[in-house]
Amino acid sequence: MAPPASIVFPTRNRRDYLAVALGSVAPQAAARGAEIVVVEDDAEDAPTRALVEAHGGRYVALGTPRGINVARNACVVHSTGDLVCFLDDDVEVWPGWLDALLAGGDHEALGGPIRPRIDANLHACGREPLPVTALDLGGEDREADFVWGANMALRRSALERIGPFDERLGGAGDEEDWQRRLRAAGGSVGYVARAGVDHRRVGPDARLRALSRANFYRGRAARRYDAYKGAEPSLAAELRTLAGCAVHVVRFRCGVGVTLTALTLGRIVEALDPAPAPPSATDPDYLSGRSGTLGRRTALIGALKDARAAVRLPRRAPRGARRRVHVVGVARPENLRTVARLRRELGRSHHDVALHFGPPAPGAGKWTNINAALADAPIGDADWLLLVDDDVILPRGFLDRFLTLAEGYGFELAQPAHAFASHAAWDITRRRPGVLARRTRFVEIGPVTALSARAARELLPFPDLRMGWGLDARWSAIAAERGWPIGIVDATPVRHLKPVATAYPRDEAIAEAEAFLDGRAYVARAEAGETLAEYRRWPT
Structure with a gap:
C-alpha cells in the first residue's frame, strides 16, 4: 500500500543544510507513515547517503548535475506516496507541517508559508523582502496563484495528468511553469497557512557578498524566464529599476537593497548577453531547437568575448x-x-x-x-x-x-x-x-x-x-x-x-x-x- 505522502528533496552537495531539514521532517514522516526520498543532482556522496538512511530515507544520485527539474522528476519516479511534498534542502519545517498538508483540502497543488531566516546581521530597512524565497499569504487557508518549490506538495494524480516538470527550465519559473499548466487544465492551487517552513541561510551563505552573488544569478534566470514567456521588460525599464535600487541603498543604508541591486544587475547582464533560450519543444529531436542567429548587439558582444578568449589560448x-x-x-x-x-x-x-x-x-x-x-x-x-x-x-x-x-x-x-x-x-x-x-x-x-x-x-x-x-x-x-x-x-x-x-x-x-x-x-x-x-x- 502506498504511503499517504512522499517527502522529497532535490539536493546538490549541501549536506549540512540537508541534515537540519531531515531532522525537522523525519519525526513527522514517521508519525504519519510517510516516506522520505532525497535525489542528489550530482555524483553519489557516501556521507549524504548515510545521513539520509539514518533518517529512514531513500537516497538516489543522478551521477552528474542535470538541473533542478530533472531532480524533481526523479523524485516523483522514485517515490510512491499519493501526495508528493517537495522541500528545498535548506528549509526547516514547522511543527504540524505534514498534518496540515494532508488535511489541505481538494486542491491538486498545495503550499504554505515560507519564512526567510538569515542567521547574520544583515541590515534591512523593512521596506523590501529579504533576499531568500518567501511566501506569506496570511493566516487563513485560501486559493493561491502559485506556491513555491521550497515548500510545495502535488498530488500524484495531478502529476500523471499534467505531466512532468519541464527539464529545460531552472533557476526561475521551474515550478511556476508546471502550476500554469495545472491551472490551464482546470486545476487549483491551495495555500495552507499552518504548513510553513523556515528558509535558512547560515554561515558564509548568510553574508552580504554571498547573498548578492546568488541574487545576481537569480536575476539572470528571472530575466531568462520572462523572455521564455514573452514578458521581458525593456532594457530601459530594467535600467530605471537599477537606478531606483541604487538610490534605495544610499538613502536607507539598506543591505537588502544591495542584494536587490545585484538581482537587477543580473537581469540587465542577461538582457545584454542572454544565455541560450530553451530548445523549441516543437522542433524534431535531431535539431538543436534554437536558431543560433546573431543580431548586431549579440555579434558585438560575441566579438568582445572572442577577443577575451583568444588571450587564454596557448x-x-x-x-x-x-x-x-x-x-x-x-x-x-x-x-x-x-x-x-x-x-x-x-x-x-x-x-x-x-x-x-x-x-x-x-x-x-x-x-x-x-x-x-x-x-x-x-x-x-x-x-x-x-x-x-x-x-x-x-x-x-x-x-x-x-x-x-x-x-x-x-x-x-x-x-x-x-x-x-x-x-x-x-x-x-x-x-x-x-x-x-x-x-x-x-x-x-x-x-x-x-x-x-x-x-x-x-x-x-x-x-x-x-x-x-x-x-x-x-x-x-x-x-x-x-x-x-x-x-x-x-x-x-x-x-x-x-x-x-x-x-x-x-x-x-x-x-x-x-x-x-x-x-x-x-x-x-x-x-x-x-x-x-x-x-x-x-x-x-
Missing part, C-alpha cells in the same frame, strides 16, 4: 606530421570573395592541400554537388577530407592547429568550434575559452567538417540530399556504433557568416530529414549536447 603549438588533405566545397557566385579568402588561408598550411571548390549545378542540392565534386576529384589516398562551406571565415593558421589537435586526440570526425561572433545553432559547438578541444557525441555537417580517411571510406558516397539536415545526427550515431572518437576543436574557432536556413525553406529541410532518418539510428538533441572530455594541453 600561443605556441606543436606542428603535426605532414598530411594529404582533400578540401571540397561548393562556391556560389555571391560568395566568391569569401571562397578566395578560404583558398588563401588553407594554402598557407604546411600540409599538402588539394582544393576543389566548384560552382553548383543548377537545381542541385549541396550534397549532390559535393558528390559530383568528389567524382571529378576523388579523395584517393588523402589522409583527411575537409568539407567546407563557402560562407565561413577561418582563423589564421587554421589547418595546422586543427589537424594537430584532431589527430592528437584521435578524432575520426571533427569540426572547429564556432566563435562567439558566429551564427551557430548548437550550443555544444560554441567555443569554450581555455579549452583546446573536446570529445563529444556529435559533430555537425558544416560549416567545416573533417573526416579521417577511415571515416570517409565508410561514409562515402554521401546521400543524395539537398539540405542534409539530420545527416550529422546520423553520422554521429554511426561513429558511436563504430567506436570512433569524434570531437570539436576549440583552439581554431571559425565564423559562419550566414544564419542557418537562409538559402532554402526550413519546412522542406525538415521534411527531407524526416524521410532520410526514417528507420535509421541517430543521435538526438539530449545526447548531442554532451561533452565527454575536455583537453587543455597540446597532445604529445
Whole structure:
C-alpha cells in the first residue's frame, strides 16, 4: 500500500543544510507513515547517503548535475506516496507541517508559508523582502496563484495528468511553469497557512557578498524566464529599476537593497548577453531547437568575448606530421570573395592541400554537388577530407592547429568550434575559452567538417540530399556504433557568416530529414549536447 505522502528533496552537495531539514521532517514522516526520498543532482556522496538512511530515507544520485527539474522528476519516479511534498534542502519545517498538508483540502497543488531566516546581521530597512524565497499569504487557508518549490506538495494524480516538470527550465519559473499548466487544465492551487517552513541561510551563505552573488544569478534566470514567456521588460525599464535600487541603498543604508541591486544587475547582464533560450519543444529531436542567429548587439558582444578568449589560448603549438588533405566545397557566385579568402588561408598550411571548390549545378542540392565534386576529384589516398562551406571565415593558421589537435586526440570526425561572433545553432559547438578541444557525441555537417580517411571510406558516397539536415545526427550515431572518437576543436574557432536556413525553406529541410532518418539510428538533441572530455594541453 502506498504511503499517504512522499517527502522529497532535490539536493546538490549541501549536506549540512540537508541534515537540519531531515531532522525537522523525519519525526513527522514517521508519525504519519510517510516516506522520505532525497535525489542528489550530482555524483553519489557516501556521507549524504548515510545521513539520509539514518533518517529512514531513500537516497538516489543522478551521477552528474542535470538541473533542478530533472531532480524533481526523479523524485516523483522514485517515490510512491499519493501526495508528493517537495522541500528545498535548506528549509526547516514547522511543527504540524505534514498534518496540515494532508488535511489541505481538494486542491491538486498545495503550499504554505515560507519564512526567510538569515542567521547574520544583515541590515534591512523593512521596506523590501529579504533576499531568500518567501511566501506569506496570511493566516487563513485560501486559493493561491502559485506556491513555491521550497515548500510545495502535488498530488500524484495531478502529476500523471499534467505531466512532468519541464527539464529545460531552472533557476526561475521551474515550478511556476508546471502550476500554469495545472491551472490551464482546470486545476487549483491551495495555500495552507499552518504548513510553513523556515528558509535558512547560515554561515558564509548568510553574508552580504554571498547573498548578492546568488541574487545576481537569480536575476539572470528571472530575466531568462520572462523572455521564455514573452514578458521581458525593456532594457530601459530594467535600467530605471537599477537606478531606483541604487538610490534605495544610499538613502536607507539598506543591505537588502544591495542584494536587490545585484538581482537587477543580473537581469540587465542577461538582457545584454542572454544565455541560450530553451530548445523549441516543437522542433524534431535531431535539431538543436534554437536558431543560433546573431543580431548586431549579440555579434558585438560575441566579438568582445572572442577577443577575451583568444588571450587564454596557448600561443605556441606543436606542428603535426605532414598530411594529404582533400578540401571540397561548393562556391556560389555571391560568395566568391569569401571562397578566395578560404583558398588563401588553407594554402598557407604546411600540409599538402588539394582544393576543389566548384560552382553548383543548377537545381542541385549541396550534397549532390559535393558528390559530383568528389567524382571529378576523388579523395584517393588523402589522409583527411575537409568539407567546407563557402560562407565561413577561418582563423589564421587554421589547418595546422586543427589537424594537430584532431589527430592528437584521435578524432575520426571533427569540426572547429564556432566563435562567439558566429551564427551557430548548437550550443555544444560554441567555443569554450581555455579549452583546446573536446570529445563529444556529435559533430555537425558544416560549416567545416573533417573526416579521417577511415571515416570517409565508410561514409562515402554521401546521400543524395539537398539540405542534409539530420545527416550529422546520423553520422554521429554511426561513429558511436563504430567506436570512433569524434570531437570539436576549440583552439581554431571559425565564423559562419550566414544564419542557418537562409538559402532554402526550413519546412522542406525538415521534411527531407524526416524521410532520410526514417528507420535509421541517430543521435538526438539530449545526447548531442554532451561533452565527454575536455583537453587543455597540446597532445604529445
